[in-house]
Amino acid sequence: MHTVPHPTPAGEARPVSPRLLRAAPPPAPPFAGSGGGAPARPSAPGRPPLGSGRTARLAFVAVTLALPPWTTEAGPTAPGPVPVEVFAEIDGAMPTGVAATPDGRLFLTWPKWGDGAPFTLGELVDGRPRAWPSAEANAWDPAAPSAALLSVQSAVADAAGRLWALDTGAPGFQAPIQGAAKLVAYDLASGEAVRTIPFGPEALLPTSYVNDLRIDLGAGPEGTIYITDSSLTGPGGIIVVDIASGTAIRRLSGHASTAPEPDFSMAFDGEPLQVRPAGAPPQPWRVASDGIALSADGKTLYWCALTSRRLYSAPTALLRDPGVGEVELAAAVRDLGPKPPSDGLAEDDRGRVYAGDLEGNAIHVRDPDGAWRLLARDPRMRWPDTLSVGPDGWLYVTANQLDRQAGFHEGRDLRQPPYRVLRMKIDAGPVLRD
Incomplete structure (x- = not known):
């Protein structure tokens, strides 16, 4: 991830009208625009269930191509086979x-990237984000750095009724x-807050930026957490945390699978995505394991x-075993082949893996x-993060226009x-592993 401080108003969501899963949505015309949905309407009282939201139906398109399924040759506005709905619209940060x-x-996170978010972890209630669990829990104090949240990048729920917040501790x-x-x-x-696990130097480097996490409560006495280090300037890696002891080990640090691809390039609106400071020559943008x-x-x-345009995997038993050396572990890493450039991944209980397609405004499985x-695929899915x-059988994704930040456009913030x-x-x- 990369940003240049560019203050904007604090985040506020535009609530969408709830619709229960059991209610059949009325027909809607195929999506033909390039952003912006129907005007938001006030939501019903109370927290809307995940099975609620306004439906924006896309035309079904059946396409058979001899090209990779993530090709953007048909254009990043061509719809995919599954309709996309707007669940919430958020102004500000x-x-x-x-x-x-x-x-x-549903919970959202706002890392401290300069947008002036009033809190870093929030819950959508009545379609609007509220500080969670409280404003005080989001009010970080340098005198007690572990007592409150500073800059949360991701959050994931486990099978024991807990939400784990991953605090980068690295604003800006x-x-x-x-x-x-x-x-x-x-x-x-x-x-x-029932557990806090600070990261030590055995897990984090001065260049580290912890990004996303997965939880397996069935691995180890109290479970194991796997975290990506998506450093912008140093080696990537996988951090493995034993929940019972709170110890963390750093794995595959600087390995090719956790590193940015050499000579990688992707383009948006016909322009390569590069770091473009105002008045300075553009520089490559490199982000490690994410x-x-x-x-x-x-x-x-x-x-x-x-x-990167590749997906990798490794056996979790080897990753979490400190007795397995890096050479043995590296030999067990599998290159699973090409995929679109992605920010986030996800998984389901049917053994499938989902990947965002940053260039194509799409999700692939x-x-x-x-x-x-x-x-x-939907043009409103600009930068699926x-x-x-x-639990309702839906895949949720944040679309946040990250590529339009000022740091990529000579100081001009093009986000809308x-x-x-x-x-x-x-x-x-x-x-949900228990």
Whole structure:
């Protein structure tokens, strides 16, 4: 991830009209625009269930091509086979993470990238984000760096009724602050912080930026957490945390699978995406291991660098075993072949892996046989960031226009709020390992 401080108003969501899963949506014309949905309407009182939202139907397009399924040759506005719905529209600060929880709630994260977000972890209630678990929990104090949240990149729910917040401790991509870079587990029912695990130098480097996580409560005495380090200037890697002891080990640090691809390039609106400071020559943008997914049986971890077009995997048993050396572990890494450049990954309980397509405004799915297929494409899916599978059989994704930030455009912020939480029906559930 990369940003240049560019203050904007604090985040506020535009609520969408709730519609229950059992209600059949009325017909709608094929989507033909290039952004912006129908005007938002006030939501019904109370927290809308994950099965609610306004439907924006896309035309079904059946296409058979001898090209890779993530090709953008048909154009990034060509719809995919699964309709896309707008679940929430958010003004102000740009969100990154989304977490659908087993109890039917939705959480978002706002890392401190200069947008002036009033909190870094929030829940969508009545279609609007509210600080969660409280404003106080989001009010970081340098005198007590582990006591409150500073800059949360991602959050993921586990099978024990907890929400784990991944605090980078690195606002503005500075070096992680000791004590501020941490994992915090909150009880979803009470909002109480029930566990805090700060990261030490054995896990984080001065260049580290912890990005996303997956949780397996069935691996180890109390479970294991896998985290990607998506450093912009140093080596990537996988951080493996033993929940019982709180110890963390760094794996595959600087390995080719966690590193940006050499000479990688992707383009938006006909222009290569590069760091373009005002008055200075453009520079390559390189982001290490970012997206992460866990197989339904917990035996395989998947990951990808953001500036890469390949997917990798390794056995989780080897990743979490400190007795396995790096040479042995590296030999077990599998290159699973090409895919579109992705920010986030996700998984479902049917053994499938989902990947965003940054250039194509799309989501693709990898079936258990290893074959990729297009799931959905929508021009409103500008920069599909984080993906999360809900208990209602929908895949949720934040679309936040990250490529339009000022740092990529000589100081001009080209983002056009609202940012969106989109969703598409997948008829599968989340992977909740217990």
